[in-house]
Amino acid sequence: MELDEVAARVIRTYWALLLVATVVPLVAVYMLMDGRTPPAAAQARVVVPGGAAAGAAGDNGVSAAVSTVKAFATGHDLLAQVIRSGRLARDPDKVAKQITVKGLGTSTVVELSVKDPDPAVALKLTQSIATETVHDINTSNQSAIQNQLGQINQQITALEKQQADASPGPPTDRILTQLTDLRASRSDLRTQLSTAGNASIAQPAIAAPKTDPKVMMTAVAGLGGLVLGILAAVVAEMVRPTVPGQRRVARRLDVPLLGRLGGSPAETAALGRRILLAARRAGAGQVTVVSAQGGPLPAELVSQLAEAVYGDRTRVVPSASVASPSPASASASASASGSSGSAGGGKSRLNGRSRPSATDGEGEGGEPRDAGAAASDETPSSTVVRAAGPAVMTREADGPVSPLEAARPVEARPVEARAVTPVHAFEDVDPSADVRCGVVAVAGPVTPVAGLESVRDLVAASGWPLLGVVATSRKIKG
Numbered sequence: 001m002e003l004d005e006v007a008a009r010v011i012r013t014y015w016a017l018l019l020v021a022t023v024v025p026l027v028a029v030y031m032l033m034d035g036r037t038p039p040a041a042a043q044a045r046v047v048v049p050g051g052a053a054a055g056a057a058g059d060n061g062v063s064a065a066v067s068t069v070k071a072f073a074t075g076h077d078l079l080a081q082v083i084r085s086g087r088l089a090r091d092p093d094k095v096a097k098q099i100t101v102k103g104l105g106t107s108t109v110v111e112l113s114v115k116d117p118d119p120a121v122a123l124k125l126t127q128s129i130a131t132e133t134v135h136d137i138n139t140s141n142q143s144a145i146q147n148q149l150g151q152i153n154q155q156i157t158a159l160e161k162q163q164a165d166a167s168p169g170p171p172t173d174r175i176l177t178q179l180t181d182l183r184a185s186r187s188d189l190r191t192q193l194s195t196a197g198n199a200s201i202a203q204p205a206i207a208a209p210k211t212d213p214k215v216m217m218t219a220v221a222g223l224g225g226l227v228l229g230i231l232a233a234v235v236a237e238m239v240r241p242t243v244p245g246q247r248r249v250a251r252r253l254d255v256p257l258l259g260r261l262g263g264s265p266a267e268t269a270a271l272g273r274r275i276l277l278a279a280r281r282a283g284a285g286q287v288t289v290v291s292a293q294g295g296p297l298p299a300e301l302v303s304q305l306a307e308a309v310y311g312d313r314t315r316v317v318p319s320a321s322v323a324s325p326s327p328a329s330a331s332a333s334a335s336a337s338g339s340s341g342s343a344g345g346g347k348s349r350l351n352g353r354s355r356p357s358a359t360d361g362e363g364e365g366g367e368p369r370d371a372g373a374a375a376s377d378e379t380p381s382s383t384v385v386r387a388a389g390p391a392v393m394t395r396e397a398d399g400p401v402s403p404l405e406a407a408r409p410v411e412a413r414p415v416e417a418r419a420v421t422p423v424h425a426f427e428d429v430d431p432s433a434d435v436r437c438g439v440v441a442v443a444g445p446v447t448p449v450a451g452l453e454s455v456r457d458l459v460a461a462s463g464w465p466l467l468g469v470v471a472t473s474r475k476i477k478g
Helices: 003-034 051-055 059-073 076-086 092-097 119-165 170-196 214-239 246-253 265-282 299-310 327-343 403-407 449-462
Strands: 040-047 099-103 109-116 200-207 242-244 257-260 286-291 347-350 353-356 382-384 391-395 413-415 423-425 437-443 446-448 466-471
Touching: 003 214, 003 242, 003 446, 040 119, 059 099, 059 109, 059 119, 076 092, 076 119, 092 099, 109 119, 119 170, 119 200, 242 246, 242 449, 246 257, 246 437, 246 449, 246 466, 257 265, 265 299, 265 437, 265 466, 286 299, 286 449, 299 423, 299 437, 437 449, 446 449
Parallel strands: 257 466, 286 423, 286 437, 437 466
Antiparallel strands: 040 109, 040 200, 099 109, 242 446, 347 353, 382 391, 391 413
């Protein structure tokens, strides 16, 4: 399955679900955040050169510095001490959730920010937390070295007392050797303590720029709703698969797409011709229309399809009403028309219209009438009558008719008749009729796969050929 087909199946079928899933949480979060005042924030910057950050470089050093500051700043004991010393009515655990630490570039300078509904309290908390964090970091980094230095100093003091009380000799040399080693170790520890450096406050606490999280929270809610809507649409599509587009339906059924209903007159005429050609190729004398959705088709769609097949809406008359005249009947008709023309004002009827007769060319006293005046009230026209049997075509004169032409018998020319292909809905088909039917499936924008299976079952059970698929732009509701 192609990616565009998957997207079309989800969007075309479940666009309403996706729209609701996106708009509802977006509007709900916007209305919820609209009446709230965003909390104030204050920020301070802390330099962390020692500890874990001293042994790392680049991003690793930044991550180590951020982790170190956050670990100390969110400690329960530190926050309790800050709140107690500042005489603030705050919960240490809730304050810890409002603390944010982030790195600045690749340096070991980190930014510590604290949020609070009261701007003054936020500023005071940030400064106190930054101060205590720096103190604890320095104590933690230097405590081990300081302890080692204290132990070495005690050993050196004890050995110096022993050296003063001891007499010269091998014991004194041994004490001197130990003193030399201890003094060298003390020098190394002091070097480490000086190179390790101290954490410090690079920037005191200041008020952070005001930000409104309403827009961001609304966008996140809308995006989350859209993701949930897509997941729901995918699950629904797995339970009830569909085929988007009429051309994909025709491809699934392995038949051509004959055309589209509801188009321009030229498109409708082309659709009718394609259906007739497909029926002729399959040897079908009747067209049966079924819904690719499954179930009955609306009568309006069946009528539109029948109108497209019947073409120019030619009136169909019985074959007995129009026939090729024999010479006898032609002469009888001519004599009858002549007599009726004499009695009825000297005009004969042709296709329901009056035509000048032979005597119509003379006025009173047998004088010839003006031919132009005689035919001035006549409009040139042509009439074509099609039937299941033979048909005739008669044509009136385009100009004035002379007496000689009026006396000439009417010429009847046989024209080729066009057989009418009946179009019926499947529910109106007589199963006992000995007529080979061709099936035309009407598909909407989205078609369930179960509907295609019902069309295949009909073709397999009846043995009728499937002529093609006709597209309609609206959803089919039987």
